[in-house]
Amino acid sequence: MTAIGIRARNLRLRLAGDRDVLHDVSLAAPPGSVLVIAGASGAGKTTLLEVLAGVRPPDEGTVTHGGRPPAPRAGGFGYVPQDDIVHRDLPLSRTLRYAAELRLPAGTPAEDVGAAVRRALADLGLTGVADQRVGVLSGGERKRASIAVELLTRPRVLFLDEPTSGLDPAAGAALLGLLRALANQGTTIILTTHTPADLLRADSVAFLAPGGRLVYRGAPEGLLKHFGTDSVEEAYGAAAEAPSVSNEIEGPDEQPIAETASSSTSELPKPIGPLRQWWLLTRRSAEILARNRLSAAVLVGSPIVIIAMFAMLFRPGVFDPGSLDPASTAMICFWIAFGAFFFGLTYGLLQICTELPIVRRERLTVLRLGPYLLAKTAILLPVLVAADALLLAVLRLLNRLPAAGWGVYGSLFGTAVLASAAALALGLLASAAVAEPGQATLMLPLLCFPQVLFSGAFVPVPRMSGLGSGLSWAMTNRWAFEALGSGVRLDERWAHGASPMGPPLLTSYGDTFAHSAGRGWLWLGGFTVLFLAAAWAVLAHKCRRAAR
Numbered sequence: 132m133t134a135i136g137i138r139a140r141n142l143r144l145r146l147a148g149d150r151d152v153l154h155d156v157s158l159a160a161p162p163g164s165v166l167v168i169a170g171a172s173g174a175g176k177t178t179l180l181e182v183l184a185g186v187r188p189p190d191e192g193t194v195t196h197g198g199r200p201p202a203p204r205a206g207g208f209g210y211v212p213q214d215d216i217v218h219r220d221l222p223l224s225r226t227l228r229y230a231a232e233l234r235l236p237a238g239t240p241a242e243d244v245g246a247a248v249r250r251a252l253a254d255l256g257l258t259g260v261a262d263q264r265v266g267v268l269s270g271g272e273r274k275r276a277s278i279a280v281e282l283l284t285r286p287r288v289l290f291l292d293e294p295t296s297g298l299d300p301a302a303g304a305a306l307l308g309l310l311r312a313l314a315n316q317g318t319t320i321i322l323t324t325h326t327p328a329d330l331l332r333a334d335s336v337a338f339l340a341p342g343g344r345l346v347y348r349g350a351p352e353g354l355l356k357h358f359g360t361d362s363v364e365e366a367y368g369a370a371a372e373a374p375s376v377s378n379e380i381e382g383p384d385e386q387p388i389a390e391t392a393s394s395s396t397s398e399l400p401k402p403i404g405p406l407r408q409w410w411l412l413t414r415r416s417a418e419i420l421a422r423n424r425l426s427a428a429v430l431v432g433s434p435i436v437i438i439a440m441f442a443m444l445f446r447p448g449v450f451d452p453g454s455l456d457p458a459s460t461a462m463i464c465f466w467i468a469f470g471a472f473f474f475g476l477t478y479g480l481l482q483i484c485t486e487l488p489i490v491r492r493e494r495l496t497v498l499r500l501g502p503y504l505l506a507k508t509a510i511l512l513p514v515l516v517a518a519d520a521l522l523l524a525v526l527r528l529l530n531r532l533p534a535a536g537w538g539v540y541g542s543l544f545g546t547a548v549l550a551s552a553a554a555l556a557l558g559l560l561a562s563a564a565v566a567e568p569g570q571a572t573l574m575l576p577l578l579c580f581p582q583v584l585f586s587g588a589f590v591p592v593p594r595m596s597g598l599g600s601g602l603s604w605a606m607t608n609r610w611a612f613e614a615l616g617s618g619v620r621l622d623e624r625w626a627h628g629a630s631p632m633g634p635p636l637l638t639s640y641g642d643t644f645a646h647s648a649g650r651g652w653l654w655l656g657g658f659t660v661l662f663l664a665a666a667w668a669v670l671a672h673k674c675r676r677a678a679r
């Protein structure tokens with residue numbers, strides 16, 4: 132592996148209100164070296180690390196990795212964020228196994244994946260806790276687990292934000308030793324720290340003063356002399372008053388290595404393709420769901436409770452021509468539509484917001500958002516299909532739905548599944564859009580209310596105001612309700628049934644059920660695609676906006 136250097140020239144980053152977070156910072160980490168960034172809390176270390184990694188663009192200045200602009204997603208890149216961001220529901224060894232399968236090149240044999248996981252566990256002293264759930268690990272163990280994820284691939288450039296915080300002094304020293312060994316093998320390493328001992332173990336130190344000014348750049352041995360202090364701790368105080376260092380960095384800029392078959396980016400192995408990634412993410416999501424008993428219980432339990440309530444609500448036989456109750460038949464169609472919608476929405480809403488930091492972290496390197504979203508769909512859609520089938524079967528067995536052939540039930544089932552799929556996609560979109568899980572819970576009533584009001588079930592579309600009927604076009608519940616009504620031929624039943632209420636109801640609903648169910652399916656399918664695409668765009672935007 133050819134080691135590559137990292138160079139930054141005149142970096143400047145300004146926040147709203149003209150506050151500098153980085154003030155004209157220039158530095159260089161030679162190939163295969165360890166550079167430590169130190170400085171007071173809030174001085175801008177994390178920000179500088181993100182800019183150096185290329186995951187956050189500066190307002191001014193340039194960064195190069197091996198003479199080229201940073202390309203984190205091209206491979207050979209690792210970033211360990213300040214917070215330990217890993218799935219908590221899986222055992223550590225499973226988490227690392229999935230991370231390895233996601234990051235290692237396509238075609239890596241299974242035994243090599245296993246070996247990489249065992250090596251990362253051993254390197255970070257985690258072999259003893261490999262079978263523990265990540266959620267129960269100690270803070271320091273979780274920190275090391277988060278680092279282990281990026282060590283699986285032996286990257287060419289590795290950025291770590293406070294990797295030693297939360298570690299005992301011996302573990303911190305061991306980690307620095309491990310990073311030094313990695314650097315010797317050709318990985319260029321930049322890390323931030325609050326631990327004075329780390330500074331002395333680095334090849335070079337960059338010291339930031341508040342306001343993002345670089346006040347020292349050079350060998351660790353020169354640090355105390357530069358600030359005229361006796362200890363690293365005192366240097367923190369002296370740094371605030373120290374002048375910024377000059378922007379002249381020694382050595383010529385690295386020339387980008389020519390693109391030949393044996394060098395540069397073509398040297399990097401190809402990551403796994405989108406289909407394999409989808410399959411891997413599907414398996415991982417399924418395992419996480421299965422291991423989190425509470426969410427699995429909610430997933431299975433909530434449709435059962437709702438179906439039981441539907442069964443209790445309606446009286447039997449309302450579809451029979453002899454005892455036809457037109458209003459009830461319309462309500463049964465609506466509640467099937469709404470039930471299918473509600474299942475899908477609740478399944479989707481908590482999926483992404485609960486793991487957004489992980490998505491962002493993995494997106495820095497390998498994750499593709501298309502396979503990620505489709506993996507969520509692949510896990511949840513079969514559960515929804517089962518819930519919809521159960522809903523229809525229970526209502527039919529209890530005679531809340533009419534005796535009819537497979538054609539009619541096939542149509543009802545198709546509508547229910549599409550309604551659930553569209554709602555799932557809407558839930559995923561909302562889940563991607565909110566800032567935290569608490570907001571997702573608030574979204575539930577906000578998304579349900581208009582779907583009830585403008586479905587056309589309570590106020591038929593022909594009776595709505597112009598604005599209302601315009602809005603109803605955007606409601607998946609409207610299309611599901613109409614397709615279900617058309618599927619059970621509500622209009623024929625009302626026109627020919629024994630109830631005198633049929634014909635007037637038919638007049639007020641107008642041509643609501645006159646179209647084929649297929650029209651509703653097209654709308655539902657279209658909304659599913661639209662919502663998924665929007666979820667993709669929102670996620671892509673969130674991942675781009677900031678690394679944290």
Ligand SMILES: Nc1ncnc2c1ncn2[C@@H]1O[C@H](COP(=O)(O)OP(=O)(O)OP(=O)(O)O)[C@@H](O)[C@H]1O
Binds near residue numbers: 170172179
């Ligand atoms: N996206 C942002 N929006 C607002 N303020 C920001 C943003 N990013 C960074 N800052 C501010 O920039 C300053 C530097 O932040 P940074 O996280 O880089 O500090 P740090 O040196 O890593 O601190 P610590 O040692 O506590 O981790 C802080 O005052 C922070 O509030």
Ligand SMILES: [Mg+2]
Binds near residue numbers: 176177178213292
């Ligand atoms: Mg920080």
